[in-house]
Amino acid sequence: MYEQIARNKRHSALLVLAVVILLMVLGAVFAGAVEAPWWTGLAGASVAAGITFLISYYGGSAILLGVSGARPIQKRDHPQLFNVVEEMAIASGLPMPRIYIIEDSAPNAFATGRSPDQAAIAVTRGLLNKLSRDELQGVIAHEMAHIQNFDIRLSMLLAVLVGSIALLCDLFLRMVRHVRIGGDDDDRGSAGLQVFFLALGLLLAIVAPIFAKLLELAVSRRREYLADATGALLTRYPEGLASALQKISDDPEVLEVANRATQHLYIINPIKSFEERAAGLFDTHPPIQDRIRRLHEMAFKGDSRPASAVSTAGSAAPTVSGAASAAASAIAGTPGPAPAGLPDAEAPLPPAATDVTAAADVLKAVGPLAAAAHPPCPRCQEPLLTGGLGRFPMFGCRQCGGIWLGGAAFETLLREAPEKLDAADHRFPNLIGYGWDRVSGRKCPTCAQALVPYQVTEPAALWLDRCPQCSGLWFDDGELSAIAGTARREQQVSQATRI
Amino acid sequence: MVAAVLLVVIGITVALILFFVGGYNRLITLRNRAKNAWSQVDVQLKRRHDLIPNLVETVKGYLKHEREVLENVVKARQQAIDVRGVAETAQAENMLSQTLRSLFAVVENYPDLKANQNMLALQEELTSTENKIAFARQFYNDQVMAYNTVIQQVPWSVFANTFNFEEMEFFEVEEAAQREAPKVTF
Known part of the structure; x- marks a missing residue:
């Protein structure tokens, strides 16, 4: 700069x-x-x-x-x-x-x-x-x-x-x-x-x-x-x-x-x-x-500052539909003018998405999102930032620090790379100071369905909000980190005992 | 010939003197800028301290069962007022930020309080004050960096030692502590 x-x-x-x-x-x-x-x-x-x-x-x-x-x-x-x-x-x-x-x-x-x-x-x-x-x-x-x-x-x-x-x-x-x-x-x-x-x-x-x-x-x-x-x-x-x-x-x-x-x-x-x-x-x-x-x-x-490390998806295409079309052009073998993939939260912006399977994944995941580029946060109605975690799309709220992830994306990442989930949570600091309260009337940012309470017991016991339609999950600030942190420690322990 | 050499010597001496006087003044300017930036941080911290009794007064009536949260805020405020020095202040203020965050988390559970006009105004003021502290801190750190960089560089490093220009402290924020999610029971 x-x-x-x-x-x-x-x-x-x-x-x-x-x-x-x-x-x-x-x-x-x-x-x-x-x-x-x-x-x-x-x-x-x-x-x-x-x-x-x-x-x-x-x-x-x-x-x-x-x-x-x-x-x-x-x-x-x-x-x-x-x-x-x-x-x-x-x-x-x-x-x-x-x-x-x-x-x-x-x-x-x-x-x-x-x-x-x-x-x-x-x-x-x-x-x-x-x-x-x-x-x-x-x-x-x-x-x-x-x-x-x-x-x-x-x-x-x-x-x-x-x-x-x-x-x-x-x-x-x-x-x-x-x-x-x-x-x-x-x-x-x-x-x-x-x-x-x-x-x-x-x-x-x-x-x-x-x-x-x-x-x-x-x-x-x-x-x-x-x-x-x-x-x-x-x-x-x-x-x-x-x-x-x-x-x-x-x-x-x-x-x-x-x-x-x-x-x-x-x-x-x-x-x-x-x-x-x-x-x-x-x-x-x-x-x-x-x-x-x-x-x-x-x-x-x-x-x-940390919050800005995760930002919108395709950088020249702030609307998700734009990102989707850019991803589509990557599939056709012609790299789009803009970075098409949803970049990894930690990695610097890749010049263009060349990984065809990743682009296809993104396209599939982004499909239902195309309607709203920056949907409101389920919790504080602030427009969510779109970002990526590995090859999965993710939404984060700049204000309350909450994170929206697809159900499958969460499962996969928890299994393969819990440290990424942990890091993602820390990238959105909580600026308001909300706790992990259950608030009714929360809506899914992708399909606008009312979210239902959903209990996770493994690896940490927590109540989350889940969309009954797309099975996406809403994590209040700190929840993702609490789950991923436990998962990571367990992984480390199991690795240590294996050796 | 002698006159010419003399002239050159005098010329070089004058140039050197001018160079060092200029450098000295530059160091002074940089140091004063950093000090002034610190007083900006201080003003905002005081402002936050002043807002807290008002906040406690507004919230007190509602939070009958969460006395502890309020007491923590008051205690952290007193501590923040009492400490001296950049590093200690930073630590005490971080503590205060944390207790405030827990308080706001609790406030979330009281819809009446959340809708209170006084509370809304206070929340905007406190948010803004938090921002101002952050921005003042950012500006202070930038000034300190400019100053420290100069006094670490040759020839000013030698010069700074002779004239007692000491490095200034950064206002550090404990990122980990700041990000820690508030622990609220529900």
Whole structure:
């Protein structure tokens, strides 16, 4: 993650440099074309850019918040939002930003402000209503990352530079009509040079604004990836943001307060509909699925907190149906674009599932799951994370630490690799502090049937919840470990006595 | 000739002095950052300590038969307030986290209490405080790592010894203890 951030910063710096050089070259060439001293064009361009920058630097964020209809809030207005922002401020070591709410039911958010001291984060009402606490935290971490990386200042700088280039080119195209070749000078060589500059100037005047705009958009997309990575570093839980992005992009509602001028600010481009969000050159944001895929990949790098070590199945295909189709393509002999298999909880993400039988197993097991990608936790209704244990699919709850496993998968793993079950339980820590209570009204995450109590006596005596239809089992936090731990010890004892 | 050599020598001396002054200041900055990060952790820990009497007050009326769980929380809180030093604090706070977890596990069995508005607000505050402690700890550890790395590297290692820059302690969490499932009888 750290290297990703460093590389991204280098690229951004290079792109800004490219735009600045372009502006300077344009100034000089245009001046040459109209036979003015070369530096006048350069100075003129710089002064115009400077003035625009000062205005947006000091007035920009107030204008933006005003245009978006954002309203400042206090802690009592929304304690949870306030707490989440405060948590992220602590994690990043930055001062607490001001918080705004936009009364709009489409879920989205943006950050603004020229420096971390002056920063503000605005979220829509829809975002607050639709996201879970973890997802909200992911989004806020992303916005906090924009603040920490000075992205707001960078995008402002770029917008001004690009605007100045457009202005300069426009000015030149108007002036060109009044230029007389050779002027008062009799020297043919000088006139030749001027014709050359004129031609070059005309070409640049047409190409440069487009080129500059493309560079600006490229920087904008890079900064989105960077903010995703930095945000993941803050929460140490990339899954939260990944799941939030999925939810926001699946949401059919359109943000009414956004327009062309403010679209690049939001966490997800609010103007384009989902189908149109392709990886185009003219996009302010990278494609959502790619962002989600990168977040999932981060989740598998070891430096995150334990819960994130197990994450969703096919990483580019967060929906299980996607994972299933990817698995199907693996069976057909063409490895899917995404890692298809449900990866082992401990192993790093395999590049693609090549084991045909494993893929078939996955496909069979995943079949009934295809309806819901992130079914609610039977216990606390939090969306479950999908993961894999060996070649079996598994669901885990980030909040209560519970685990859902197929009945056959449980039996097999208990026999063959109890240590894996034990490890899987420890990967989902219990964040709420629930005990092993029996709560009625629990539903199977795969077939939505009501779960029935089910007693296990071997190797440990425990009451579990079982689905009468698919015979899947629900383990509250610690239950799986209690069973697997006993099994493992028994295995060790039997091995020891055999020797 | 002599003048030239003298100039070079003076130049090198000045450069060295500047280098070491800069380095010294950098060490100071890093150490202060880490200390400041620790005070952030401290603020959040205090906040948790302050929330607990409120929690006990809310829960007390309902949990007539689980006096012990409540007493454990109160005891762990007192212990956490009394200890000094990073490692001891970490240990005491982990204890407190565990007792709180058992308390919440018990609370699960009381639907009236779970639906209590006061309880809901308290639960959000305590969850958030737990998070803030975790994030403050993460930030503190990052700062300590930055500082410790510098004072372990040549030439600053020599320098740090001379000027008494000591390595700072990480705020460790006992993962095993933290993950232990709460033991609740039902």
